[in-house]
Amino acid sequence: MTVATSPQVVAPKPRLQPTGWLRYFSFSVDHKVIGLQYLVCGFIFYLIGGLLAGAIRTELVSPMSDFMARDVYNQVLTMHGTIMIFLWIVPVVNGAFGNYLIPFYVGARDMAFPRLNAVAFWLIPPAGLLLITSYFLTGAAQSGWTAYPPLSITTPAAGQIVWILSVLLLGGSSIFGGINFIATILKLRRPGLKLMQLPMYCWAMLGTSLLVVLSTPVLAGTLVLLSFDIIAHTGFFNPTLGGNVVVYQHLFWFYSHPAVYIMVLPAFGLVSEILPVHARKPLFGYTTMVYSIMAIVFLGLIVWAHHMFTSGTPPWMRLFFTIATAFIAVPTGIKFFNWLATLWGGRISLNSALLFSCGFIVNFVLGGITGVALAQVPFDIHVHDTYFVVAHFHYIVFGGSVFVIFASVYHWYPKFTGRMLNENLGRLHFALTFIGFNLCFGPQHWLGLNGMPRRVAEYDPQFTLINQISSAGALLMAISTLPFLWNVIQSAIAGPPAGDNPWNALTPEWLTSSPPPVENWTGEAPLVEEPYGYGVPVEDFDLTAISGRDLWSSGK
């Protein structure tokens, strides 16, 4: 009896991984499962962080501290910031979409290190639980997401130590993810695929991962020193013991300024994937886009002290960091105009994905302009630590990154689930979010310019009306989550089937079934040399002229 002579017969696949819904709760090494694990886990933390934001805005409806005690307010704002940054935006724009899309884009079956990938994800839920349970067990940290000493040394130690532990776990997860992305993008490209043919999200993730690998370890080391100050009573950052608080700020911002780009660069990449598909035009200025990303990575590493203009920085340092920060506006502006030029004259379908992308462009340019303003020392000293900074920051990370996360969910949901989302609910979600967001954070510019300090539960009664408007916006944002939640749950069960490629997109993830099979393609991975070739008959393409040249090597 001969069975194995036929080439079609292969060994039975070892069933090491659970299938069905159970795999999303397992130590799966499939990059698509891990990507969705990141996405759903991050969204749960987004809801928790959103509840905390709701608590903050409820407290600020009245000038007095009446909704919660002052120290509870401090814990709530610390947890809100930490959860939204480290458990929602960073894991989702990097981990979720990166894991799901990058292997498709480089033509690989999985990430370079699948097990490390699963480890990186599974560090996140315990870190989040640690942070949240600390509120109930010992009281959470109270010193804000920046944990500036001496405040972080003098507030109750238990909560602060748990916070440090949690951030160290999340930093480790981030570094493991970054290593994986760098190795996957540089080493796992399928034969024939050149670097300058990669979809833009790959470049964004390469730049982001470089920032993660270079800057996150510095934060980890700094937090270890801070925990020594708290537990062992060393004096690194404790002025009463001869230490230096400004050194903490330098080390902290050496990570945390790049962290803004870790949250925003992947969003740039995602929006560069979404716009060409729904405008039916090639991405404008591919090469300038790539160089802009790399310029932002480089400049992002040398601008950190613009967060410290009121910390006694010497004049030469202020001058250097002001100029370097202003320079970032150049590559960012190039990208901004590239997106506008991509939309210009396109056959635009105004669906939810494109609406959220356009919302991102509007919000981000507003946040970018206030960012350039904040880089100017005289202005920054006036509004430092006021609500102007809060407004600027939320225009970048909510108006920027979170809008792109929603755009991406609308764009890739058919690929994730094989079903379409409801367009009307999506547009309702966009309208509520866009109005609520601008109503919430727009007036905060005015509050900051008039001197309302941030991170304080009480304020001058003259700010009451504007704060109430802002809180109404926050309520609208909370309501906007409901149509979204209903939409994603209902469509997963009963949405119309999407087919393999509902948008007629050209990037490789659409050239397989929805949802894709375990190793992405049943046959060989397709070679996509022109991922943005919309609007022009394929035979008219001069590939060498459009895709540019390979930067470092000719691949394999």
Place this chain on the structure above:
Amino acid sequence: MTTLPIETDEHHSDHHHDEEHPDHRLFGLATFLVADGMTFAGFFAAYLTFKAVNPLPTGAVYELELPLPILNTVLLLVSSATFHQAGKALHQNATNRCRNWLLITAALGLAFLVSQMVEYFTLPFGLTDNLFASTFYAATGFHGLHVTLGALMILIVWWQTRPQSGRVTHNNPFPLEAAELYWHFVDGIWVILFVILYLI
């Protein structure tokens, strides 16, 4: 009766396809070491900034002797050379020679740790005495942790190269190569640390 072909690819038992996989694990490790090096860079930056802007208060003791750290430097540099010899021996399929060099390397690493402990106990200042003492212990302690992990790795690799049932062989040198890369990294960090903490 012919049996069905059985998957024998050890690294990718949960990955079932016929394509060739180049090994990127050393590349991944090197990327990790860049990150690890940035942690040390943060410590060194803090130390140098403290030195530049926070002068020692009067009466504070911060004196380092040179002989023991010079001995430590020699121990680590020699251990890098012996590890290289171990790698070369495995490459030439001389397993026993490789195992001997590994043992010598581990012994040198442990000698470094002992010597470092002797230094700790003879120094005239403690962890919390002043800013420089704290930074000194933090930086050397973090490095010592790396040496401890490295020495453990060497002993594990030594165990895995045992002649009959070892996993690390001429054909599968990755664990040894990874430990070697890590060890050279730890030695390089020590040289920088020695210059910054003891010489400057």
